[in-house]
Amino acid sequence: xxxxxxxxxxxxxxxxxxxxxxxxxxxxxxxxxxxxxxxxxxxxxxxxxxxxxxxxxxxxxxxxxxxxxxxxxxxxxxxxxxxxxxxxxxxxxxxxxxxxxxxxxxxxxxxxxxxxxxxxxxxxxxxxxxxxxxxxxxxxxxxxxxxxxxxxxxxxxxxxxxxxxxxxxxxxxxxxxxxxxxxxxxxxxxxxxxxxxxxxxxxxxxxxxxxxxxxxxxxxxxxxxxxxxxxxxxxxxxxxxxxxxxxxxxxxxxxxxxxxxxxxxxxxxxxxxxxxxxxxxxxxxxxxxxxxxxxxxxxxxxxxxxxxxxxxxxxxxxxxxxxxxxxxxxxxxxxxxxxxxxxxxxxxxxxxxxxxxxxxxxxxxxxxxxxxxxxxxxxxxxxxxxxxxxxxxxxxxxxxxxxxxxxxxxxxxxxxxxxxxx
Numbered sequence: 001x002x003x004x005x006x007x008x009x010x011x012x013x014x015x016x017x018x019x020x021x022x023x024x025x026x027x028x029x030x031x032x033x034x035x036x037x038x039x040x041x042x043x044x045x046x047x048x049x050x051x052x053x054x055x056x057x058x059x060x061x062x063x064x065x066x067x068x069x070x071x072x073x074x075x076x077x078x079x080x081x082x083x084x085x086x087x088x089x090x091x092x093x094x095x096x097x098x099x100x101x102x103x104x105x106x107x108x109x110x111x112x113x114x115x116x117x118x119x120x121x122x123x124x125x126x127x128x129x130x131x132x133x134x135x136x137x138x139x140x141x142x143x144x145x146x147x148x149x150x151x152x153x154x155x156x157x158x159x160x161x162x163x164x165x166x167x168x169x170x171x172x173x174x175x176x177x178x179x180x181x182x183x184x185x186x187x188x189x190x191x192x193x194x195x196x197x198x199x200x201x202x203x204x205x206x207x208x209x210x211x212x213x214x215x216x217x218x219x220x221x222x223x224x225x226x227x228x229x230x231x232x233x234x235x236x237x238x239x240x241x242x243x244x245x246x247x248x249x250x251x252x253x254x255x256x257x258x259x260x261x262x263x264x265x266x267x268x269x270x271x272x273x274x275x276x277x278x279x280x281x282x283x284x285x286x287x288x289x290x291x292x293x294x295x296x297x298x299x300x301x302x303x304x305x306x307x308x309x310x311x312x313x314x315x316x317x318x319x320x321x322x323x324x325x326x327x328x329x330x331x332x333x334x335x336x337x338x339x340x341x342x343x344x345x346x347x348x349x350x351x352x353x354x355x356x357x358x359x360x361x362x363x364x365x366x367x368x369x370x371x372x373x374x375x376x377x378x379x380x381x382x383x384x385x386x387x388x389x390x391x392x393x394x395x396x397x398x399x400x401x402x403x404x405x406x407x408x409x410x411x412x413x414x415x416x417x418x419x420x421x422x
Contacts, residue, residue, distance in 0.1 A: 013033070048193030067086065071105070074111075095125070104134075116139075176214065185222045204220075245266065275317055285322055287324060330406075350390035355372045
């Protein structure tokens with residue numbers, strides 16, 4: 001019998017649960033599907049949020065031939081064979097066949113290069129799925145020819161809907177009398193992953209025979225889940241839980257716990273480059289200007305890990321992890337960009353002030369581009385007061401220095417230049 005996740009996989013947009021920001025009426029992707037003019041796509045998101053399902057639903061909605069490849073088991077030869085089949089299926093003005101590649105981040109550069117020509121010429125419409133940032137894992141030439149859509153973890157209401165629907169409609173489950181009395185543990189252990197949720201429901205259902213009753217409480221779910229779901233799975237499951245524990249231990253300045261979670265991930269077979277990328281992010285988000293060398297250390301570690309590989313890469317990761325955990329912490333840069341983006345969203349696309357504009361032509365000079373701009377190097381201490389925000393936005397403190405020695409100096413410098421408000 002197929003797994004529950006396969007049995008419950010929807011075949012149309014109407015039954016697809018979640019990701020309404022992508023497929024809700026009026027969204028760009030929805031309009032593309034309805035018009036039949038679908039560009040090549042990359043779906044980026046954590047495991048179990050519907051990337052593969054959405055690709056299959058799109059193929060069904062468009063009624064196009066499609067091919068499936070897994071980056072884990074497919075090579076350049078497989079890619080070329082599919083492209084040749086697609087060429088034979090592509091007649092005159094008919095839409096190009098779809099090629100869905102799961103875990104496209106695992107494709108090597110040569111494998112991705114083999115796709116490039118077919119995507120560029122419209123022989124195939126590519127739909128790739130990845131749990132990793134495509135900016136890092138997909139070659140720029142291929143990425144530039146695809147639209148990237150981010151899928152979000154499923155909400156609690158969507159996860160609850162999936163369980164209720166499965167208990168009602170699945171031929172295996174509806175023969176058993178399963179009643180969910182408490183939802184918290186069931187949804188907690190899913191972590192927003194529908195596949196993990198379905199697996200847990202099947203495990204729970206297997207505890208009883210047909211026509212028997214099962215009342216699911218938090219304690220019952222927790223007991224069964226801890227015995228069945230606590231193995232590390234680098235492609236999903238605790239992949240994100242473990243990396244979260246690592247980063248939170250670094251943020252909490254506990255080098256011992258941080259190295260423990262690092263070891264758990266490495267022993268589970270995690271990709272060292274995945275860990276190194278998380279360290280680079282932590283260096284900027286949680287340490288930032290309190291110790292700018294942290295970002296240099298993390299980036300150097302990422303470069304070294306990429307060159308060295310395991311098992312020696314574990315030493316490099318350990319050094320970087322301990323350094324970050326024992327560094328002074330500040331999230332001021334993280335907060336500053338969040339505030340700035342909020343201002344941009346609230347104020348819209350305001351014009352650049354004339355005095356800050358570039359004036360490469362005589363006409364632009366005559367129109368006032370760059371006029372009244374004060375060149376800082378012409379003034380004492382290379383500084384002069386002038387307005388850099390666009391008209392309509394009052395000067396405001398988007399960046400607020402943290403309470404640490406390095407940023408105290410920045411604070412004093414800013415007050416000396418811009419006054420106490422800054």
